[in-house]
Amino acid sequence: MSDSDRDLKSRPDPDALLALAERGGRGKLTVFLGAAPGVGKTYAMLMRAQRLKQEGADIVIGLVETHGRSETAALLEGLEVLPRREVAHSGRTLREFDLDAALARRPRIIVVDELAHTNLGDGRHPKRYQDIEELVDAGIDVWTALNIQHLESLSDIVTQIAGVPVRERIPDTVLNRADEVLLVDLPPAELIERLREGKVYLPDNARRAADNFFRLGNLTALRELALRRTADRVDDQMVDYLKQNAIEGPWPAGERLVVCIGPDPLSERVVRTASRLASGLNADWIVVSIERADREAGDGEAMRQLDETFRLAEQLGAETRRIVGSDFVEEILKLARRENATQIVIGARRHWFPLSLFRASLPDALAKRVSGVGIHLVTGKIEPAAKPRRRSKQLLPEGLGRAFGIAAGTVGLATALGVLIEQVIILQNISLLYLLAVLASAVYAGYFAALAAALFSVVAYNFFFIEPVGTFTVAEPHEVFALVVFLAAAALAGGLASRIRDQAKTARGRATATQALYDFSRKLSGTANAEDVLWAAATQMQATLKRNAVLLLPEDVDIAVRVAWPPDTELSVSDMMAARWAFEKKEPAGNETGTLPNSPFQFRPLMSPHGVVGVCGFLQEGSPLDINEERALAAILDQTAIAVDRARLSRESLDQAAQLEGEKFRAALLSSLSHDLTTPLAAISGAVAGLRQLGEGMPQADREDLLNSIDEESGRLKHFVANLLDMTRLEAGTINARRDRVDVAEVVHDTVERARKYFPGRDFETSIAAELPLMRGDSVLLEQALFNLLDNADRFGGGEPVSIYARREGDEVVLSVTDLGKGIAPADLEQVFDKFFRKGKPDGRSLGTGLGLSISKGFVEAMGGRIKAESPALRRRGTRISMRFPAEPST
Incomplete structure (x- = not known):
């Protein structure tokens, strides 16, 4: 054996470990299992509870039935007993286990007797084992008692053994999920003796039980069943332990x-x-x-x-x-x-x-x-034959009259037509008319009509067309043979035609259902909004099931009704409790289920590959779904869950894209800050340090250069901070552009003078048209927008002059800034106005923050104008950025 094989064998079984992990956070279920009533299950539970109570354990009695046994009742002394809830039933007031009180008390261990009990009243669950499952899911250890005859898989055997039907039953999976099964055993003879002494039932009940259920053979068989089931449970626990701890088998072959x-x-x-x-x-x-x-x-x-x-x-x-x-x-x-x-x-x-x-x-x-x-x-x-007879008894009265009517009508029509033909010409194959009648009956009314038409045809053909005519006597033997063959052929043909009719009907029904689901899936595939998906699903469900439908989705920490059809459908408090249960537990709840069955609605979770995405509810009370409706509903719910999940993922992807974009902006901003702040600060700091060290010993020209450097870098910092503030105002929507009359020529002149001061090495050429009209706007914003364009032209304009033009084109005032640099790639023309967009190689200056052109666009649009970039501008090079504003009408 290789080392890798040994390693694999030494590893715990993944499925066993997963099953063990799933139990984390849950309480432990301990079942005291007995072969019959009276073996001492409740007594054993209470004895163990008293022992743990003395050791200081937090143990509570949720419900114990003593059945009048004084020694059992005595064991309740000193134990905390939860009060029961009162339930009105059949004119009497009964006391039931209070699940909500147990959950509120939340002890470490709770004793709840009679696992197979059926709850009365309008409790959350119809069965007590469901109450216990909820307690275990809440992390509470539960002790309970069960007789072997109450297991669902054994109920028919117990009925056969004891001759008494078992009314109270629980699924075998409840016992299989128990963490511990304790067998409480008592020999049958001793149990019968306890019964006679009145330690199991009261005298009258004990006498009847001894005559029926508590017989030696019955108790022995039940004891064997209990021992076998307990042994199987212990064997399963041992196998689980071996797998979880990687202890080698031999493992049994999988069946x-x-x-x-x-x-x-x-x-x-x-x-x-x-x-x-x-x-x-x-x-x-x-x-x-x-x-x-x-x-x-x-x-x-x-x-x-x-x-x-x-x-x-x-x-x-x-x-x-x-x-x-x-x-x-x-x-x-x-x-x-x-x-x-x-x-x-x-x-x-x-x-x-x-x-x-x-x-x-x-x-x-x-x-x-x-x-x-x-x-x-x-x-x-x-x-x-019991089932076919019962089915025929149901079907025959429903369609018998119509079938015989159609059969009689078609045969009568064939007879009349045959008689008319006989008046004109004698035909040897006139019987084909009756075959046509049989086929017509089969097509229009089914197999019973075809069979009746075949019988009617034989009688009519014999009476009207076989010698001697007018009697039911057949003179020739070959005519008898012909009638028999005709009857067989007619019945066979009618059966085939009826079957084809049924197949066509079934095919039409399935095609209609398939088409409806196909149309629904197409509608969902073209819908990306969750609200539209829900409306489509609700209307489809109502049209398919002919029932009120509601759809609920998570909202904050709860679920809420998002769509209901018809729109006036409302849910009560109990309905909402069932819907929450279906959402939290991922299982059906409400009518015809094991949780809150008194609700008229049944709720089912919408399960997607990523978990439960919502809950669907439909009116169920009084009319359960048939198999076709179940299949249609399952298909609708599956497609709806996937569509809702897709809409959620689409929304989340958009949010993530926005977050990524924000991260990209923040990264670009930090990159810009690291350069555009540190560079001028370093220059200012170096100049100040030089002035301090050398002081008066520095030549006057050098001192002037350092002071000019401080002034220039301070201006750059001021311009950078102003851009950040402007972008913040644009993002916050607090830019309120004034609507004054602005002299564009004056703004261009002031801006160019400012640019010459900031960029002394750059030549600026201006061309302002004569009689340039005024415009409505904000002179401060217009000057800042134009300055940002000049700043951009200075960075990327090469060594050539920058041209500024102002002219009138129709009803607009156009300002354009043109440089003769390398230009902008066509693919980047639409992005140059985006925030933090930086591309190209500047002329000895930093790329900047990528905010200047974006701010210019925001200012221009705030004043009601438009901005556009063109490249190449002149001689297949350069960039031109134009701003257009409505001209002020001349007065």
Whole structure:
């Protein structure tokens, strides 16, 4: 074995470590498991609680049912007991566990008895195990008690053993997630003796229990189930420990089950059996239902039963799939190969003898084609014809009258047409008219109409066209054979035509749904705003489900309704609590769920690849969604979540781009500050130091040079600080340009004189048109804008003179500054007025801050003018920057 292989084997299992990390911050769940009532689960919990209380632990009794047992009640003394909430039920006032009080008290350990209890009233959860899960999620350790018969996967076995149906059930996943399972065991004989002594139930109840449930055989079987389940749980914990600590196996080979179900009662038993099998094998399992591609989803009752079976499978810890296909065997084998399944679990029904001769059952067909995969058949006492009879009983009265009416009408029309033809010409194949009637009946009314039309056609053809006419007697044997063949052909043709009709109807329905979803996805793809996405989703949901719909998104520290359709849809306080639960816990809440089911709305989280982005709610009360609506809703929610997430990411990307731009500006500003501040300061500091050191000993000319340098660099600093202040005013929007009458020629003259002082080495040429009109503006801002243009021309104008022109063009006054430097690249002409844009090689001066031209643009636009850069300007070189202002009308 190589060193790398040894290293891999010495590393803990990543999945095991991830599962361990996910438990961080959660409380611990301890389940006291027993085979039957009376074995002492509550007594054991309270004994342990008293022991920890004496050690100083913070332990509280949330709820304990003593069932009149004095020794159990005595153990409550000295323990803190939370008050219960009062609930009105069936005219009585009952006391239930107060979840909110427990969360507010927040002890380290809380004892909550009877895990499988159903809550009464309008509590947050319908089941107590859901209350306990919320306590554990809040970081509170919980102790609870459970009898083995209340596990969902074992309820059918317990019913078979004890003959008593189990009403209170919990998903097996609740026990699987428990951190500790303590088996409280008592021999069956001793338990029966306790029952007779009245230590389990009151005398009347104890007598009935002993005659029914508490029999030696029942208790022995239940005890075996409890021992087996506890052993499996301990084995799982040991495997988890070995994986987390990188202790070598041998590890058991991984098993994976594929469980096939359909819309029938046997499927529930198949799921329970598969759950027990998967638990025993410590295997993953997938529950799959296959729907024919050429058929409709089926009647509402069957689809509801299928949905309930899927929900049961999910509660028991299975992964669920729905597949559309025509060849059931091929689809099952394809899924088994894709998922690397080792076993297939499927229900086996008894078929009528005649049908079994012509068509093999699904398990038989699967067994013939499967290879290398085990098959488990689950049988039941379900009559094979019970389901079809019930379905026919529902369907026949609904369409029977119309089917027979169309069949009778088409056959009557064919008969009348045949009689008319017989008056003109005798035809040997007049029976083809009846075949046409059968096909027409099949197309317009389905298979029952086609079958009725075939029977009517045989009777009518015999009565009107077969000798002797007018009777139902057939004289020739070949005519009898012809009638039988015709009946068979008509029934077959009618069946094919009816099937084509059903396929066309199904195809139209699916095409309509697909087109609606396609239109919705196109609408979302062209929408980048989250508000538009929500409106499109709400209207699509309402149109598809015909129910009120609301969409909620995060807002500050809560969620809020952003869109509702119809717009007058309002949510109550309990509705908002369910919506918050769906958002925080990332699971459905509200009607028909395990959390706040009294709300008329059902809320589902909008899950994107980056987490939950919102919540969708729709009116659910009284009318659950069928399978087609569920599929449409799932598609709408998935697309909406992705679109909302895309809009959020788009908004965040814009914010990040703005931040990056701001960072770029800050970096440019700091770079400019480091040069444009330090350079003149260094020159001023050096000049001052020279004057101080040499003083009067320095020649007068040198002293004048140093003083001029100080004056020049001080001017540069003043100009730089002025630019920063001007840009700050522009960014803050505090520039208020005056609207005075401005003499442009005077401003040009003053600005050029100022520039000659600042840039003594540069020649400035001015050309001002005669009778130049006045303009409305701010002379101070205009002078600063023009000076910045001259400063830019001095930096990049080469050694050539800079020209300043002022002239009139139409109704505008145009000022332009032209230099003969290298010019500006065409790609940079639109960017030269951006903040901090610096490019090119100046003539012995620094690049500057990149604010001058941006400030000039801001000042010009504040006065209602326009500014533009052109390059090349003259002789294929140079740059011209022009400012245009509306001319003042002459009076």
